Amino acid sequence: MATTTPSRGRRRAPSRMERAAGKAAALQKPRVILALLLLLALTSVMLLDGYLRAEVGGDQRVRSGAATDDVPDEVLDGGPILTFRGGQAQSRSVPEKTIALTFDDGPNPTWTPKILEVLEENDVPATFFVVGSMVSRNPDLVKDLVGQGNEIGIHTFTHIDLSYQSDARVTREMEQTQLALAGAAGITTTLFRAPYSSRTDAIDNYSWPVYKKLGEEGYTSVFVDTDSDDWKRPGVSKIIKGAMPSKNKGASVLFHDAGGERSQTVKALGTYIKKMKAKGYTFTTISGAIGQQEAEQGGQQPGQEPDQQPDQQPDQQPDQQSGQQPAGQQPGQEPGGPAQQNGASNPQAAHRTATGATLYEGKALVAAVAVAEWIVPGLATGLAVVGVAVMGRFGMMLILARSHHRQRNKRRFSWGPPVTRPVSVIVPAYNEKECIANTLNSLARSTHPIEIIVVDDGSTDGTSEIAASLGLPNVRVIRQENAGKPAALNNGVRHASYDIVVMMDGDTVFEPDTVGQLVQPFADPEVGAVAGNAKVGNRDTVIGAWQHIEYVMGFNLDRRMYDLLRCMPTIPGAIGAFRREAVLAVGGMSEDTLAEDTDITIALHREGRRVVYQEHARAWTEAPRSLKQLWSQRYRWSYGTMQALWKHRKSLTDKGPSGRFGRVGMPLVVVFQILTPVFAPLIDVFTVYAMIFVDFKASLLAWLAVLGIQLVCAAYAFRLDKEKYRYLLMLPLQQLAYRQMMYLVLIHSCITALTGGRLRWQKLKRTGEVGTPAGAG
Structure with a gap:
């Protein structure tokens, strides 16, 4: 039977982060424009450089035998x-x-x-x-x-x-x-x-x-x-x-x-x-x-001319008329x-002294070319390094993902004695009337004993009433004034009855054995947290299919790699499990960043806790259906990740086992989730540049080769996750459209970070279309 805990006291005053967020909100559109202008400027520089580097060959004579009857x-x-x-x-x-x-x-x-x-x-x-x-x-x-x-x-x-x-x-x-x-x-x-x-x-x-x-x-x-x-x-x-x-x-x-x-x-x-x-x-x-x-x-x-008087000289130099030195002539x-x-x-009679707009436009052209001559070679060198690093990462992911899969799927592999004790499942919810019923009904079918704690974060659409009206057993509904997702999760942890807490989103659906699979790694006393396998439920649209490919590759390659390296950077908010005492030891979910999941994951690493990936624990989530919502979500994620990395920058100097994330994970995340994607749009621009100005065939083959490598990686990830390959038909289009948008989102986030803006937890519009999970594919 559902119970309700009302909030107490007066509505709290806005926090410092929320006040700063309000000021930053007005600056978001200019930052998007600035990001686009920055990419446009660099593109223009490369196009100028390419135009200037038009091939100049020998003066072969051409067009012999053409008619000459018009020529005197x-x-x-x-x-x-x-x-x-x-x-x-x-x-x-x-x-x-x-x-x-x-x-x-x-x-x-x-x-x-x-x-x-x-x-x-x-x-x-x-x-x-x-x-x-x-x-x-x-x-x-x-x-x-x-x-x-x-x-x-x-x-x-x-x-x-x-x-x-x-x-x-x-x-x-x-x-x-x-x-x-x-x-x-x-x-x-x-x-x-x-x-x-x-x-x-x-x-x-x-x-x-x-x-x-x-x-x-x-x-x-x-x-x-x-x-x-x-x-x-x-x-x-x-x-x-x-x-x-x-x-x-x-x-x-x-x-x-x-x-x-x-x-x-x-x-x-x-x-x-x-x-x-x-x-x-x-x-x-x-x-x-x-x-x-x-x-x-x-x-x-x-x-x-023969019939011209000396004072009628059409070709006389302007500088001679004015008494100035001819262009290029030294004094005397x-x-x-x-x-x-x-x-x-x-002998320089053909020269004219440049004046006015011609002179200043000419100087501007030479200055622009000087900038291009400096920027383009530097970018080319940097992008070559980035390209090699990306190819190396693909290779490393394939090798480590295969090793992870073979290790975890051995018959004799075991985390230890089966974990059968009850766990607490915390569901933070803010205006989730479309999804909350599906979420709670999926939890009610869990094969593992659980209690369900719904924390209603000041919803105004009746979310808590819907949750209470379902009449599901072991469900508690806690109402609080709107304070944000971290506060809702912390409230749930405080009310949890068991030593293991599972955290999920209010729009996510679990399979019956998800919780049971998710908590098994806690048989190992070193494990402090477990990341599950989040999957896109609404993959029937182009945007959904793109995100499906991204999720499958991210969870089945990236997380497997990070797991083996023991430097998992993020436990996804859609599905993660924690030892309750470990969460409390690091101060709970922090409001310092927008990526509270990344923040607490790094904090656990620094406390010496092990974080692992459990691929068999699957959760189905509703991905954004529009480009606007997708931009908003990924903007928050990427910006929050930067905040978390900056907050934990001192992990680079941590010693001992607790410093492993700083030594291995932090550099990998910074290089491959921030720096490399920031430069990735320029790789595409350089590809177009090379197709136009260098060698179209060779450049196209190089691009197709990279696409082929990505296709191989994606196909292997789909195989590991037992997904159907038909969605990979969308991969080329994803590289041409979706990936570019993700790059711009990251650039937007970088500009926001550099200009000191702040954001808050943002609510995406949900439809509740992800219901009882179907089989994979």
Whole structure:
């Protein structure tokens, strides 16, 4: 017959934790947003880094044989420099006995400095057609290039063939490279060379519109009339031979300072320069060659059209108009640097001083890339370590779980004499009207003698009345004002009649032999507490199936591993048994944390009590049915676990047998339940990163391999628990959706912990659909 113990006294004042919880509640939404923003920021950094690392290969010539009928003959047959002054295409050649050295694909931190040394030793300038992504990653090299008197041209931002791109993509490639130059060296440029371009006679109907568009925007397109073919790495002598102009002609000569291994280029360059100087050749930049040619045409000023007056110079530098030093020029240095030759007034005439928004946006781009260059390699290294640790953990779980199963299922295995004495079952309940009847009816069918203590924690839905009205034997109902789950459990322990107490949730259902199985380990006097096997009862939905997989793997792999290592971190609130005197010895259930089950488990370890896992004691619980409720539950669990670990941080220095949890369990929990999951979303982001920017096939196979390992672990856990394998069909989807949500929950919890927020015991909405437990599966 049910008895009721009413609460006494006035309603208590809110505790300090509850007051803090009220203040923290208002901050939860911003913390979720902060967690998402943090993940988004890191994702953006990796995408930026991947975009910058677009592969740059040798300048193979492409699209031979395409139609050229849209291209003017004077362009196809003209020189390697193409301008559109006045809207008309005009070809220019490099003057006789003059060489304009050009380098593509850089700057490269290995080869560009070596090439600069050769150029400086020989007092020769060059024009470098740079890739914007390389500029943003190596801004100091661009400063060195400009400061040494060399000229800069654009080679697109990602080294893409512009012929097949939209106008928007062409504009973006140019603008992004200009921003990179502005941020790196404070300049922009009017020179352009298209990736995979060659001589002017290779311009076709696909590429001609691009050159026209850029020419109308003020760009000078530069082609090749002498190619060293150094990207093929044919040998030093062949590189030199390939770079030789025919007879005494001038030439725009192509080399590369990036895009591959360039040691042959470096070796060939010095010899080539000396050899050409000995033949009477001079060296200049593309702008220098243009200026020299114009100076030879009737004496007009460099950069001036034949019919143009000296005061009408459309290409005159803004810095010259304002009297400022040209970009990259040292004080006292003549315009054009060390190679002021043959009437070329300014070998850097293509440069423009970056100002205003362009300058600041460029600096922001370079700064963002610097952050990415620092963060991404560090994350890659850290995630590699995490990946190895996770794979090691999977292996350890399989080995130890198998050993645990074989040990506990031997015929001769015994905890000691059978435990047959009665035990007390404590059921804390708060607004459990949907579930309390199923819970108590399942206990009433127990094959082990028990007393049932229902502690109604201030329910307002008639939970205590329902429990009393069932008329079940050995049931006591204790009413108390709402004080939280730990207080309800402690109240139940105080009223318990027996030395072993079983604790469960008000929405949980036991099988008839659950209590009997759960208490058998207490035959061993060293055992102070026992964790049972909690199972998801409502697994008919996608969310329920995901949680079912998680529970089966957690209880049949994790807890078996921790049991053998003697460092069980948590006795689940849904099903756990304790020696009553052990609970009282550690001060009962603490209100210091939200994970009172983890808190007391660690406290028992520190008291020298052994905590074990009993897989045959099964309890069926109602898992959250909505993502919102699931988030709320897991948020409380993960945050409570962090609180408990912090509370017991001194266990790391505990000595003797009682220090085993601190030496073994604490590091395992911190690494694999907090640190590893926090970084796990980035592993997925890196997988996508690698698929897009590195090697799609290899990355996909790696992801599938990890999924296969997880599937093997899950299948073994299902086998140990005699579960049906059909639920494993949901595992791939669980990895793509459910797991990501759990990661965000943990990140949310970490942010809450770092910002000092507090939460209280939260009530989830129940339906009471978990009734009399069916067979497994």
